[in-house]
Amino acid sequence: MDVLDILLQASFWAATLRIATPLIFGTLGELICERAGVLNLGIEGIMTIGAMSGWLFVYLGVDLWTGILLAAMIGAAFGLLHGILTVPLGLSQHVTGIGITLLASSLAYFTYRVLLPDVATPPRIEPFQPWAPDWLLAVPFLGPVAGQQTALTWLALVLVPLLTWVLYRTPLGLALRTCGENPVAAEAQGLDVYAIRIGAIMAGSALMAVGGAFLTLSAFNAFFFEMVSGRGWICIALVVFASWIPWKALLGALLFGAFDAFQVRLQQMMGGAVPYQLFLMLPYVMSILALVVMARRAAYPQALMRAYVKGQR
Amino acid sequence: MTAPGQEPPLLRLRGITKRFGSLVANDAIDLDLAQGEILALLGENGAGKTTLMSILFGHYVADAGTIEVMGADGAPQPLPPGSARAALAAGIGMVHQHFTLAMNHSVLDNVILGTERLWSWRQDLAAARAKLAALIETTGLAVPMDARVGSLSIGEQQRVELLKALYRSARVLILDEPTAVLTPQQSALLFTTLRRLAEGGLGIIFISHKLEEVLSLARRVAVLRHGRKVLEVAATGTDKARLAHAMVDRPVELPKAEPQPVGAPALELEGVHVAPAAGVEPLVDVDLTLHAGEIVGIAGVSGNGQRSLAGLVAGTLLPDRGRLRLAGAAWPQGGPKALIAEGVGRIPEDRHRQGVVGDMTIWENLALEGYDAPACRRFGLLDLASFRRRAQALRKRYDIRGGGSETPARLLSGGNMQKLILARVLERGPRLILAAQPTRGLDIGALAEVHRHLLEARARGAAILLISEDLDELMQLADRVAVLYRGRLGPARPRAEIELARLGLEMAGQGPAGADAA
Numbered sequence: 138m139d140v141l142d143i144l145l146q147a148s149f150w151a152a153t154l155r156i157a158t159p160l161i162f163g164t165l166g167e168l169i170c171e172r173a174g175v176l177n178l179g180i181e182g183i184m185t186i187g188a189m190s191g192w193l194f195v196y197l198g199v200d201l202w203t204g205i206l207l208a209a210m211i212g213a214a215f216g217l218l219h220g221i222l223t224v225p226l227g228l229s230q231h232v233t234g235i236g237i238t239l240l241a242s243s244l245a246y247f248t249y250r251v252l253l254p255d256v257a258t259p260p261r262i263e264p265f266q267p268w269a270p271d272w273l274l275a276v277p278f279l280g281p282v283a284g285q286q287t288a289l290t291w292l293a294l295v296l297v298p299l300l301t302w303v304l305y306r307t308p309l310g311l312a313l314r315t316c317g318e319n320p321v322a323a324e325a326q327g328l329d330v331y332a333i334r335i336g337a338i339m340a341g342s343a344l345m346a347v348g349g350a351f352l353t354l355s356a357f358n359a360f361f362f363e364m365v366s367g368r369g370w371i372c373i374a375l376v377v378f379a380s381w382i383p384w385k386a387l388l389g390a391l392l393f394g395a396f397d398a399f400q401v402r403l404q405q406m407m408g409g410a411v412p413y414q415l416f417l418m419l420p421y422v423m424s425i426l427a428l429v430v431m432a433r434r435a436a437y438p439q440a441l442m443r444a445y446v447k448g449q450r
Numbered sequence: 451m452t453a454p455g456q457e458p459p460l461l462r463l464r465g466i467t468k469r470f471g472s473l474v475a476n477d478a479i480d481l482d483l484a485q486g487e488i489l490a491l492l493g494e495n496g497a498g499k500t501t502l503m504s505i506l507f508g509h510y511v512a513d514a515g516t517i518e519v520m521g522a523d524g525a526p527q528p529l530p531p532g533s534a535r536a537a538l539a540a541g542i543g544m545v546h547q548h549f550t551l552a553m554n555h556s557v558l559d560n561v562i563l564g565t566e567r568l569w570s571w572r573q574d575l576a577a578a579r580a581k582l583a584a585l586i587e588t589t590g591l592a593v594p595m596d597a598r599v600g601s602l603s604i605g606e607q608q609r610v611e612l613l614k615a616l617y618r619s620a621r622v623l624i625l626d627e628p629t630a631v632l633t634p635q636q637s638a639l640l641f642t643t644l645r646r647l648a649e650g651g652l653g654i655i656f657i658s659h660k661l662e663e664v665l666s667l668a669r670r671v672a673v674l675r676h677g678r679k680v681l682e683v684a685a686t687g688t689d690k691a692r693l694a695h696a697m698v699d700r701p702v703e704l705p706k707a708e709p710q711p712v713g714a715p716a717l718e719l720e721g722v723h724v725a726p727a728a729g730v731e732p733l734v735d736v737d738l739t740l741h742a743g744e745i746v747g748i749a750g751v752s753g754n755g756q757r758s759l760a761g762l763v764a765g766t767l768l769p770d771r772g773r774l775r776l777a778g779a780a781w782p783q784g785g786p787k788a789l790i791a792e793g794v795g796r797i798p799e800d801r802h803r804q805g806v807v808g809d810m811t812i813w814e815n816l817a818l819e820g821y822d823a824p825a826c827r828r829f830g831l832l833d834l835a836s837f838r839r840r841a842q843a844l845r846k847r848y849d850i851r852g853g854g855s856e857t858p859a860r861l862l863s864g865g866n867m868q869k870l871i872l873a874r875v876l877e878r879g880p881r882l883i884l885a886a887q888p889t890r891g892l893d894i895g896a897l898a899e900v901h902r903h904l905l906e907a908r909a910r911g912a913a914i915l916l917i918s919e920d921l922d923e924l925m926q927l928a929d930r931v932a933v934l935y936r937g938r939l940g941p942a943r944p945r946a947e948i949e950l951a952r953l954g955l956e957m958a959g960q961g962p963a964g965a966d967a968a
Contacts, residue, residue: 306572306573307570307571307572307573308562308566308567308568308569308570308573309568309569309570311555311559311562311563311573312563312564312568314552314555315552315555315559315563318552318553318554318555319550319551319552319553321550322550322551322552322560322563323552323563323564324534324550325534325544325546325550326534326538326550326563326564326565326614327534327535327538327539327564328535328563328564328568329535436554439552439553439554447509
């Protein structure tokens with residue numbers, strides 16, 4: 138098997154999309170928060186609690202889509218907490234975000250342990266099944282790739298143009314971006330900066346939680362400890378890589394997914410000649426390199442991480 | 451024209467009172483504004499002008515008093531306090547001193563922001579574009595609609611602020627120190643525009659501490675002092691002296707620079723070149739010699755290379771080509787610390803961010819540049835008691851008010867903060883002083899103080915590089931003035947040979963500044 142052969146396999150591309158899906162949700166969610174001027178380092182924990190709660194609700198008997206919805210609402214609730222602490226109270230966004238991550242992931246593990254104290258193997262649920270429209274399945278090469286994806290992946294892909302439209306073509310998007318550029322300008326035009334920023338954090342956090350829930354309800358069929366394993370942090374880097382632009386975020390997520398899918402296949406190809414940890418490292422090294430190339434000229438939202446408190450100059 | 455009082459005024463403020471702790475920022479202020487009237491609000495910094503207008507615009511809530519705005523039906527309506535949205539809806543527009551623009555967005559985006567229903571799937575950009583084009587047409591406020599606001603000049607950005615208010619059909623327009631950032635020509639243009647807008651029925655409140663422009667523009671002048679309205683007169687029936695007296699309640703004498711012989715070169719720039727880079731204003735082949743006992747003024751609108759010139763002298767920037775010399779010797783290596791040791795004093799442009807450490811106390815800030823001298827140590831440790839004693843003495847000598855030695859520097863007013871910086875710099879007896887926009891935003895009292903200190907340093911033999919946008923200041927202090935435009939420095943000509951009007955033109959790029967520099 139050759140390196141080029143890998144790129145021609147439908148299974149490689151199918152894996153790329155699957156790996157990229159939670160990253161697309163997470164990156165778009167983070168992007169919304171940061172466009173409104175708030176860094177959300179709670180993402181890792183919010184993805185974890187999204188993964189756990191989505192799985193738990195389905196395990197307790199609700200259907201898959203309701204599980205996704207409930208996970209999103211729990212994500213939004215943690216977003217609200219982050220928003221209240223960082224927006225009207227103006228606390229440090231870094232410290233608060235890390236606190237949210239610790240709180241949300243610990244709460245997820247705690248809840249899981251309390252409700253299922255005695256299980257040795259994680260209980261399974263019936264996850265999302267692959268689905269694709271028939272016309273797409275009929276396309277050569279794309280068909281087999283699409284045929285392995287679940288509805289959540291399609292949802293993630295649809296979100297990219299949708300978010301682009303909202304950010305750049307609606308009054309709400311303009312208001313949100315202005316809160317991230319210069320909240321004083323938004324306030325002076327009669328907009329409620331607090332409401333817009335908190336709303337953006339809640340919406341973004343809901344997407345992060347959906348990204349987490351994808352892991353338990355689509356990629357796997359159970360909840361494990363440490364299952365998010367740094368995906369949230371990757372999303373933070375991808376937002377910078379994407380220069381805060383949705384379609385570039387999609388590109389970044391796909392790129393990371395491709396590297397990850399690639400290294401698994403490279404491991405198999407190389408056998409035991411090279412320690413496998415080197416391959417595991419590969420996507421992260423490539424991400425850092427891509428970040429260096431792409432993000433050097435990135436235009437930050439000017440008010441990112443700057444607290445805005447009304448009545449203070 | 452209708453005299454105020456015959457019909458209900460457009461805007462009526464009654465008994466507005468606002469306290470910040472023990473400070474009474476506004477004390478029972480009454481104010482009326484009629485349609486088509488230009489009212490000037492005059493006062494020193496801290497007199498309460500901006501506080502009053504911030505209450506009107508909903509940034510602050512008054513402790514007492516009412517505001518009424520004439521509604522569309524002509525009847526006065528009370529204005530709900532504390533809501534910028536309500537003020538906008540009532541037809542009040544405000545152009546803040548520090549622009550409230552999103553620099554990375556287009557002009558159009560800045561103007562339409564907040565004017566549409568927030569929850570909508572699309573923006574009606576075509577209609578907005580047409581409305582803005584018509585507005586630009588009728589008001590003559592020409593700006594490229596699709597340009598990024600950050601790429602516009604300061605004058606153009608101000609026009610965007612005016613358009614923002616007019617786009618919402620404002621009937622009352624408040625301008626907070628609008629000429630602080632403009633050249634004389636830009637100011638004249640702004641005044642023409644404002645007069646035309648007033649003729650169209652707009653009521654305008656114009657905040658300023660510059661007497662000339664108040665008298666030339668306003669129909670009525672209200673003077674605030676220590677939060678009280680102390681005078682309200684028709685502009686035609688008063689003069690500068692009366693207004694100045696009402697404003698400060700003490701005679702203010704602006705010190706004059708007496709001619710004196712100059713000494714040896716203290717600062718020399720030869721063919722200094724700074725390449726453009728992110729956040730760095732370029733300089734092109736700048737030559738300048740500054741002698742001991744001389745003040746050389748650099749005129750120009752901000753953004754033409756002043757920051758780089760200041761950075762070079764302050765030691766935070768190195769030239770890409772050319773060289774600098776200090777008192778005839780090679781430029782000290784080792785950045786700001788070496789320069790301070792060699793007798794360079796720096797008064798930076800941004801006193802909040804570069805001049806002081808806001809959260810540190812006054813005595814700590816006063817000690818920032820000399821704390822590592824052996825004399826400041828006892829048993830190898832810093833002798834804090836001596837710092838505090840020194841701070842006491844300096845606060846007295848430089849009249850730094852607004853707190854004790856333990857007060858955080860950020861709580862000082864602009865004037866007192868500048869006096870703190872002057873105290874720190876001048877006490878070291880520097881032979882070269884960089885004064886970048888030393889009186890920007892200061893009122894006439896603090897300004898006179900700063901000027902007096904700079905002239906004393908000059909009499910002592912210090913060489914002073916005075917970078918300023920204020921032409922009056924340059925004409926009062928500088929022995930020679932050169933214009934900086936787009937990175938090129940014109941010849942430094944003696945003050946006596948300079949005409950103010952021509953200087954203004956050169957600052958806008960219409961003059962020999964570039965040609966002579968070549």
